[in-house]
Amino acid sequence: MKKLLIIFSLLVLAFVSCDKVPFEKPKHLIKENKMIDMLVDVHIAEATFNHVKYDTLMAKTTSADFYYSILKKYDVQDSVFEKSFVFYASTPRKFEKMYRKVMNKLSEIEQGYSGRKNELLEFDAEK
Numbered sequence: 001m002k003k004l005l006i007i008f009s010l011l012v013l014a015f016v017s018c019d020k021v022p023f024e025k026p027k028h029l030i031k032e033n034k035m036i037d038m039l040v041d042v043h044i045a046e047a048t049f050n051h052v053k054y055d056t057l058m059a060k061t062t063s064a065d066f067y068y069s070i071l072k073k074y075d076v077q078d079s080v081f082e083k084s085f086v087f088y089a090s091t092p093r094k095f096e097k098m099y100r101k102v103m104n105k106l107s108e109i110e111q112g113y114s115g116r117k118n119e120l121l122e123f124d125a126e127k
Contacts, residue, residue, distance in 0.1 A: 023090040030076060030084040032098060038081070039102045041070045044109070 030038070045066035071078055088095050 023087050026080070026083040026087055028080045028083075029087060030080060032088075034074065035084055035088060036098055036101050036105070038070060038074055038076070039099070040105045040109075041073070042067065043102070043106060045070055 049061070049066050068078070071081060088098060
């Protein structure tokens, strides 16, 4: 959890800074598309954890368990993720574009679960 706070503190710092890249490109940088997918999973994990954290079956589970499961899924070390995150966040305009893609994917997932996606497809077919 402390690592997450540090990452988001660096994120805020990056948004306040200029567009000049203050961090050098890490040796093992996660590719942009993979990073977007990982960020989508991070947001889903956070939402899931916040939803089930009061469940007695999940009492011993921490948010770190959710984050490490994402790292395991993508076979990425936590240090590589952190360095990649800081590097991308150090260029606010590019990071904002990446986060728009993250939000779009999350919206698509939400529409898929709510049934709205099918309604939208049917509406388009009627035109």
